[in-house]
Amino acid sequence: MEARRSIFRWKSTLVAIAIIGGTFTLARFAFGIGAIANVNNAYPWGWWVGFGVLSFIAFGGCGFTLALLVEIFGQHRYAPMVRPAITMGLLLYLGYVVILMIELGRPWMGWIIFFSWQPTSALFEVAWCATLYTTVLIIEFGSVAANHYRWRRSARILGMVYLPAVVVGVSLSHLHQSSLGTLLTIVPLKVDSRWWSEVLPATFLTSSYMAGLSLVTIEHVLATHYLRLKPRVDLLGGLARFQIGLIVIFLTLRIGSLVYEGATDAALRFDWLSFLLWTEIIVGFLVPLALFSIPDVRQNKWALFASSCLLAGGILLTRLNTAVFGMRVKHWESYQPAIGEYATTFGVLATLVLIYGFAVRRLPIHREEPLDEDPAPGIAPHAAKAAV
Amino acid sequence: MAEKAMIQDNTRCIGCRACMIACKEWNDLGADVTDFFASDGYQNPRDLNENNYTLITYREEPAEAQWVFGRLLCMHCASPACASACPTGALQKLANGAVELTEWRCIGCRYCMQACPFVIPKFDYGSVFPKIHKCTFCSDRLEVGFAPACAKVCPTHAIEFGDRDEMLSKAKRRIADAPGRYVPHVYGETEVGGTNVFHLSSVPFEKLGYETGLPHEPLPDLTHKSMRFVPRIFFSLLGAFGLMAWIVRRRNERMGIAEDH
Numbered sequence: 325m326e327a328r329r330s331i332f333r334w335k336s337t338l339v340a341i342a343i344i345g346g347t348f349t350l351a352r353f354a355f356g357i358g359a360i361a362n363v364n365n366a367y368p369w370g371w372w373v374g375f376g377v378l379s380f381i382a383f384g385g386c387g388f389t390l391a392l393l394v395e396i397f398g399q400h401r402y403a404p405m406v407r408p409a410i411t412m413g414l415l416l417y418l419g420y421v422v423i424l425m426i427e428l429g430r431p432w433m434g435w436i437i438f439f440s441w442q443p444t445s446a447l448f449e450v451a452w453c454a455t456l457y458t459t460v461l462i463i464e465f466g467s468v469a470a471n472h473y474r475w476r477r478s479a480r481i482l483g484m485v486y487l488p489a490v491v492v493g494v495s496l497s498h499l500h501q502s503s504l505g506t507l508l509t510i511v512p513l514k515v516d517s518r519w520w521s522e523v524l525p526a527t528f529l530t531s532s533y534m535a536g537l538s539l540v541t542i543e544h545v546l547a548t549h550y551l552r553l554k555p556r557v558d559l560l561g562g563l564a565r566f567q568i569g570l571i572v573i574f575l576t577l578r579i580g581s582l583v584y585e586g587a588t589d590a591a592l593r594f595d596w597l598s599f600l601l602w603t604e605i606i607v608g609f610l611v612p613l614a615l616f617s618i619p620d621v622r623q624n625k626w627a628l629f630a631s632s633c634l635l636a637g638g639i640l641l642t643r644l645n646t647a648v649f650g651m652r653v654k655h656w657e658s659y660q661p662a663i664g665e666y667a668t669t670f671g672v673l674a675t676l677v678l679i680y681g682f683a684v685r686r687l688p689i690h691r692e693e694p695l696d697e698d699p700a701p702g703i704a705p706h707a708a709k710a711a712v
Numbered sequence: 713m714a715e716k717a718m719i720q721d722n723t724r725c726i727g728c729r730a731c732m733i734a735c736k737e738w739n740d741l742g743a744d745v746t747d748f749f750a751s752d753g754y755q756n757p758r759d760l761n762e763n764n765y766t767l768i769t770y771r772e773e774p775a776e777a778q779w780v781f782g783r784l785l786c787m788h789c790a791s792p793a794c795a796s797a798c799p800t801g802a803l804q805k806l807a808n809g810a811v812e813l814t815e816w817r818c819i820g821c822r823y824c825m826q827a828c829p830f831v832i833p834k835f836d837y838g839s840v841f842p843k844i845h846k847c848t849f850c851s852d853r854l855e856v857g858f859a860p861a862c863a864k865v866c867p868t869h870a871i872e873f874g875d876r877d878e879m880l881s882k883a884k885r886r887i888a889d890a891p892g893r894y895v896p897h898v899y900g901e902t903e904v905g906g907t908n909v910f911h912l913s914s915v916p917f918e919k920l921g922y923e924t925g926l927p928h929e930p931l932p933d934l935t936h937k938s939m940r941f942v943p944r945i946f947f948s949l950l951g952a953f954g955l956m957a958w959i960v961r962r963r964n965e966r967m968g969i970a971e972d973h
Binding site: 353354355356357358359361363364365366368369392395396397398400428429430431433434436437440441442443444445446447448449451487488490491492494495496498499502503506507509510511512513514522525653654655656 | 816834
């Protein structure tokens with residue numbers, strides 16, 4: 325009873341956020357971008373790109389990360405994670421497209437990117453790869469749906485293209501996830517030295533793997549909790565082991581480039597940006613690294629959940645630091661995200677969560693066994709407290 | 713047509729703003745409702761915008777007890793970061809030296825604004841049908857053999873226009889002939905790989921509010937370092953992942969692991 329009431333409360337909150345976001349979106353198309361956003365002539369991208377594009381795509385990386393793990397590296401035991409990952413990946417990419425339509429000044433001309441040839445532009449590459457990859461996600465998702473509903477002909481066709489689509493999709497993802505970092509390499513004078521580096525493509529790619537695995541872990545713990553299924557803590561523990569390696573690679577690149585670009589003085593300066601930098605590195609990466617290294621943590625779903633949340637926060641922060649907070653243009657204009665920018669992005673995010681919540685109950689996304697014990701409410705929250 | 717360039721000799725500028733008016737007339741730009749603002753220049757409007765593709769900036773220089781003027785306009789870089797960043801090819805570097813915007817191809821992504829080291833392209837955020845606005849180098853005038861509108865009207869010849877080589881040697885000669893009058897630097901000769909607008913000044917350029925400390929290498933090179941590998945990386949990944957996926961599937965078939973995704 326209590327769980328149901330809490331879900332209802334969550335749902336009404338999400339619906340409210342979505343409605344507010346929708347209202348701001350209508351205002352944007354009726355009165356222009358300036359009416360709802362603080363992006364300006366010196367800071368043309370801001371929160372929409374930092375959160376809605378760079379971060380949505382990072383976490384949308386769950387689809388390709390799991391496909392890479394299961395279908396290409398042959399780690400078949402993680403197969404139960406693939407369907408949630410593909411579904412979330414597809415939703416996040418669609419959400420990114422919606423935010424792009426809000427953010428672009430002339431979205432009605434967007435199609436022209438597919439009739440252009442601009443191989444020097446990282447954005448051209450991102451647009452092509454992300455679009456093609458969204459198609460791949462639709463094929464992957466469609467293949468699951470066709471198998472489940474026994475649409476024989478579609479299932480046969482999709483079954484044939486499934487593996488090639490996975491291979492193409494994983495390759496495309498490596499390209500556009502890294503190109504998101506390339507987007508910002510052309511502005512060494514505007515991104516603070518603590519975040520700008522020539523290895524941005526590599527750090528963006530590494531953090532997209534981590535973002536994907538964190539999101540899959542967070543989803544698995546929450547979904548099995550609310551759907552009363554047996555959580556596969558063994559698998560989550562396995563993912564945590566991958567995370568350890570990824571965090572080490574990421575931090576090596578991150579700290580290495582910081583030193584190489586000569587930003588150590590800036591990093592040790594006592595100011596707001598250095599505070600953000602050390603929050604990112606310590607709370608967002610080192611603490612999760614330490615937690616994931618503890619065997620007890622890897623066997624406790626709520627501890628894994630908390631560590632993954634920290635890591636996800638670290639990835640979000642590193643992207644926002646690079647594209648929003650660490651962006652300083654020598655100019656008289658300044659930038660703080662406007663309510664309208666938060667409202668539209670969170671509105672899209674709330675809609676995605678609602679759709680996912682609906683999908684996860686109607687579609688065979690989770691096939692874990694139901695919990696045997698008496699589903700007494702309150703067990704899990706206690707465990708959560710103990711773990712955190 | 714030979715590659716053209718412009719000299720902006722700020723020591724000759726008297727702040728009459730005829731260039732701004734001529735620019736508005738030729739490009740059919742609207743008027744602004746302006747505001748008083750504090751600090752950083754006395755010009756009005758404060759900065760370039762959708763109605764102003766060029767702007768004379770006014771600063772007081774205490775050492776000289778007089779106004780020093782500067783001019784904002786597109787620098788028409790030799791390797792423009794904006795054109796390299798544009799995903800649709802709406803911005804192109806032309807043989808005559810201009811960086812030209814094809815308005816209808818613009819999708820409003822504002823990557824050119826982000827990429828430009830001089831913070832030149834502007835966007836009309838207040839409009840429901842916005843677009844990018846920037847100096848055109850009067851490319852349409854160049855095509856019929858005219859000089860840009862601003863160069864044409866300047867009464868003191870602070871703005872001069874001609875072939876790029878000639879303009880560059882002229883700018884250097886001026887500094888050499890009157891070393892006391894100029895700071896010894898042609899702004900635009902090496903900045904971000906060179907531009908097609910050369911500024912001269914009597915005070916250091918940072919005092920005019922110009923972007924200083926720019927690298928001498930073209931900015932697109934930074935992106936090019938990774939972008940040029942994209943096709944190679946894509947096909948290598950495709951091959952490697954394809955091979956691995958095929959091996960894994962064969963192994964699974966042999967071991968009788970069911971397809972379960």
